[in-house]
Amino acid sequence: xxxxxxxxxxxxxxxxSGYDLLGLAIDFPGxxxxxxxxxxxxxxxxxxxxxxxxxxxxxxxxxxxVAIQAYLDYMDSQAGFEVELHKKMPIGxxxxxxSASSVAGIFAANYLLGEPLAKKELVQFAIEGERVACGSxxxxxxxxxxxxxIVSVNSYDPLIINEIELGLDIFLGVVHPNIEVRTADARAxxxxxxxxxxxxxxxxxxxxxxxxxxxxxxxxxxxxxxxxLAQPHRAKLIPHFxxxxxxxxxxxxxGCGISGSGPSIFTMTTQKEKAKEIAAxxxxxxxxxxxESSFYCSGINKNGARVVE
Amino acid sequence: xxxxxxxxxxxxxxxxSGYDLLGLAIDFPGxxxxxxxxxxxxxxxxxxxxxxxxxxxxxxxxxxxVAIQAYLDYMDSQAGFEVELHKKMPIGxxxxxxSASSVAGIFAANYLLGEPLAKKELVQFAIEGERVACGSxxxxxxxxxxxxxIVSVNSYDPLIINEIELGLDIFLGVVHPNIEVRTADARAxxxxxxxxxxxxxxxxxxxxxxxxxxxxxxxxxxxxxxxxLAQPHRAKLIPHFxxxxxxxxxxxxxGCGISGSGPSIFTMTTQKEKAKEIAAxxxxxxxxxxxESSFYCSGINKNGARVVE
Numbered sequence: 359x360x361x362x363x364x365x366x367x368x369x370x371x372x373x374x375s376g377y378d379l380l381g382l383a384i385d386f387p388g389x390x391x392x393x394x395x396x397x398x399x400x401x402x403x404x405x406x407x408x409x410x411x412x413x414x415x416x417x418x419x420x421x422x423x424v425a426i427q428a429y430l431d432y433m434d435s436q437a438g439f440e441v442e443l444h445k446k447m448p449i450g451x452x453x454x455x456x457s458a459s460s461v462a463g464i465f466a467a468n469y470l471l472g473e474p475l476a477k478k479e480l481v482q483f484a485i486e487g488e489r490v491a492c493g494s495x496x497x498x499x500x501x502x503x504x505x506x507x508i509v510s511v512n513s514y515d516p517l518i519i520n521e522i523e524l525g526l527d528i529f530l531g532v533v534h535p536n537i538e539v540r541t542a543d544a545r546a547x548x549x550x551x552x553x554x555x556x557x558x559x560x561x562x563x564x565x566x567x568x569x570x571x572x573x574x575x576x577x578x579x580x581x582x583x584x585x586x587l588a589q590p591h592r593a594k595l596i597p598h599f600x601x602x603x604x605x606x607x608x609x610x611x612x613g614c615g616i617s618g619s620g621p622s623i624f625t626m627t628t629q630k631e632k633a634k635e636i637a638a639x640x641x642x643x644x645x646x647x648x649x650e651s652s653f654y655c656s657g658i659n660k661n662g663a664r665v666v667e
Numbered sequence: 668x669x670x671x672x673x674x675x676x677x678x679x680x681x682x683x684s685g686y687d688l689l690g691l692a693i694d695f696p697g698x699x700x701x702x703x704x705x706x707x708x709x710x711x712x713x714x715x716x717x718x719x720x721x722x723x724x725x726x727x728x729x730x731x732x733v734a735i736q737a738y739l740d741y742m743d744s745q746a747g748f749e750v751e752l753h754k755k756m757p758i759g760x761x762x763x764x765x766s767a768s769s770v771a772g773i774f775a776a777n778y779l780l781g782e783p784l785a786k787k788e789l790v791q792f793a794i795e796g797e798r799v800a801c802g803s804x805x806x807x808x809x810x811x812x813x814x815x816x817i818v819s820v821n822s823y824d825p826l827i828i829n830e831i832e833l834g835l836d837i838f839l840g841v842v843h844p845n846i847e848v849r850t851a852d853a854r855a856x857x858x859x860x861x862x863x864x865x866x867x868x869x870x871x872x873x874x875x876x877x878x879x880x881x882x883x884x885x886x887x888x889x890x891x892x893x894x895x896l897a898q899p900h901r902a903k904l905i906p907h908f909x910x911x912x913x914x915x916x917x918x919x920x921x922g923c924g925i926s927g928s929g930p931s932i933f934t935m936t937t938q939k940e941k942a943k944e945i946a947a948x949x950x951x952x953x954x955x956x957x958x959e960s961s962f963y964c965s966g967i968n969k970n971g972a973r974v975v976e
Contacts, residue, residue, distance in 0.1 A: 378867045379874060510878060512871035512890065520878050520887055551860040557869070557896065558687045562821035564870055565688060565877060569819060569829050572881045578829060581821060587866065 360395040362469050363667040366462035367506075367659045368447050369454035370530060370624045371498040374585040374615040375563035381454070381498035382508040384530055384656035387447035389455070390666065391422060391462035393470055394440040401426055401439055408445035417441075421456045422463035425487030429464055432483065435471060448652070450541075451534045452618035454499030460487025461503040465663040477504055477662070482517055492541055499618065506662030508571065525574030528658050531625040531637030532617060533602070535644045535651040539595045544619030547591040556586045576612060576628060583613020583626060596621045598647055602640045609636045630655065669704040671778050672976040675771035676815075676968045677756050678763035679839060679933045680807040683894040683924040684872035690763070690807035691817040693839055693965035696756035698764070699975065700731060700771035702779055703749040710735055710748055717754035726750075730765045731772035734796030738773050741792065744780060757961070759850075760843045761927035763808030769796025770812040774972040786813055786971070791826055801850055808927065815971030817880065834883030837967050840934040840946030841926060842911070844953045844960040848904050853928030856900040865895045885921060885937060892922020892935060905930045907956055911949045918945045939964065 367388040371381040396402070401423040403415045417423035422443055430437060441463065449455045464480045464487075484500035497511045501519045508522045552560075567582025569575070593599045596616065602623055606614035610632055611625040623640060627633045634655040644651040676697040680690040705711070710732040712724045726732035731752055739746060750772065758764045773789045773796075793809035806820045810828045817831045861869075876891025878884070902908045905925065911932055915923035919941055920934040932949060936942045943964040953960040 376874075377870070379870050510871070510874040512875040512887075513868075518871075518875070518890060520875060520884075522878060523882055548863065551862055552866050553860055554857065554896075557861050557866055559822075560866070561686070561688050561870070561873055562819070562827075564873060565685075565819040566821040566827070566829060568874060568877045569831060569881070572878070573832055575829075578821075581827060587863075 359470060361393060362466050362665055363390055363392045364462045364466040364469065364663055365390050365666045366458040366465060366503045366663040368458055369499045369502045370532065371454060371618040372588065372615065373567065374583045374589065374613055375560055375567050376510070377585065377587045378496070378498060379512070380508065380510055381502040382530070383502040383506045383659035383662050384532065384654065385659045386654055386656060389446055389458040389462050390444040391459065391466050392442040392444070393463070393466040395470060396438045396440055399436045399438045401441055403441045403443065405442040406445070407443070409449060412449055413443070413445070419490065421460045421487035421491035424490045425460040425484050426463045426467045428486040429467055429480070429483040433471065433474065437471060439467065439470070448534055450538060452539070452616065452620045452622040453532065453534065454503055454618060456491030457484065457488060457499035457503050460484045460491070461500055461663050463487070465504065469665060478519065480504055481519060502662065504662050506660045507658060522568065522571055524658065525572055527628060529627050529630045529633035529655065531627070531633040531640070531653065531655050532622055533637050533640045533644070533651050533653040534622040535596070535649045537597065537621050537649060539620040541619045544592055544595060547595065548588055549591070552587060560586050579626070580612045583615060585615060589615060592616050592620060596623070597649065598643060599623060602643055605639060605643060606636050609639060611636050630657065668779060670702060671775050671974055672699055672701045673771045673775040673778065673972055674699050674975045675767040675774060675812045675972040677767055678808045678811045679841065680763060680927040681897065681924065682876065683892045683898065683922055684869055684876050685819070686894065686896045687805070687807060688821070689817065689819055690811040691839070692811040692815045692968035692971055693841065693963065694968045695963055695965060698755055698767040698771050699753040700768065700775050701751035701753070702772070702775040704779060705747045705749055708745045708747045710750055712750045712752065714751040715754070716752070718758060721758055722752070722754070728799065730769045730796035730800035733799045734769040734792050735772045735776045737795040738776055738789070738792040742780065742783065746780060748776065748779070757843055759847060761848070761925065761929045761931040762841065762843065763812055763927060765800030766793065766797060766808035766812050769793045769800070770809055770972050772796070774813065778974060787828065789813055790828060811971065813971050815969045816967060831877065831880055833967065834881055836937060838936050838939045838942035839965050840936070840942040840949070840962065841931055841965070842946050842949045842953070842960050842962040843931040844905070844958045846906065846930050846958060848929040850928045853901055853904060856904065857897055858900070861896060869895050888935070889921045892924060894924060898924060901925050901929060905932070906958065907952060908932060911952055914948060914952060915945050918948060920945050939966065
């Protein structure tokens, strides 16, 4: 085996009360990376498609090759690869675009080396890609993109990632309005300190969400899809978010929030058709305001990254 | 039926990462309340035993009668009762002493009226007892004392209490050192605002604890029994707490924390014998420092308040 193509899915991070903690994988969209073994050590990016020229070819600057190199260094491997990156999801969307690329790259490299490491062990290297792409080493996108499911990143030192055993089927409607929210701005609007009362309130939401997902209780999930930490501050960065959220809730969504640092919006339901209808309606709302958007409907992607060829 | 005796159990609140959120019931100790119907409306406290003269006989000041009266007012009932309170657990111990009394009283009154309300609906009235006894209307002791199990008080307005479905057997070792920690002091030492990084860290602990309890994962429970919000500040109010905690962890406890606002200490394990050994060893530690203590070992009390006669 000297070449492989890997798909890694888009992800929705935070999930309202799970700020900087929870993330889930959806089926579509996602990115693809093709690796081809070459004789000499080192990584060479041969092609980047679908990025509108935004991503660097320098292997020391591109998150995919940075992540792969961190993995190869750890494995003490002299392997060399040619890399193709097929961006099939929007950059800067809040759907874990850089994570999907890094994860696809790491997964492909581990595959070509004969899978010496388990999926979960690969998270630490994908995080290095995040450090380059976003300036911070977060795992709430890379972990679900790699592992699938809904995960909770419970600690970074040591790195502890727990998968949530779902007691019911969950569907996501995801809408990506074509506007720009810079991650740095999304971080800057957040308060540095939180009132103890709000900390306790958020803990109640988080508990309700986690227990609701485990115990298959829709009312608990609904109550848990609230957020006093980030959403009140970030809402103003996304025009019409509050109206979209109200629409989603009126249409029967269990909740509606900002995906990662935005601008994408997610809604959660237990019925696939409803997820689709709500996403379409939110897209129509954006269109009526003169904002283009794309939307996706998906269950929870239980597999995460996978070989496609 | 014109009289009843009810037992309501002691409780351990907070559980490290579940500050102001989680609480659980143990089998023993607990308080007993006897109610006897009388012809005239109104509540009269006839006897209080085991309180060393600390508790008021005035029915407008005693948490038991305040809680019962709130219930009777809600039910629009003209019932009258004579009340006996048998304190069988230490006051000011951090084990929900006032809650156990209020809960026993409320449960008894509802029983004598023919159980018009479900157990869960009684929590709101027991909270009124807490308001009188502690100056704040918390539910993290009354809810588990009434309902049994481990509960998460996810909201006060509306009151939302969720029971955690346990995937494994849990045992508690509880040690009550005979020292005084005033609830007001325990509240005063806490910071008013929390750094965002600590909020996220605590969320990771909470997630780990909740998922670990649901998914029967001891390592997750162990990681989840940590606390950056309250324990670092309250530890100094309880002499030798840190040494006791170290001892418990060395002996194989999953975790060790302050019960409620202290001074009682709890340790959690999955083996009854170990819980007992650890509690005894902590009691020996206190004794070696000249501090008397009592200790208890118990599984999770799954029933909560119950009629005994």
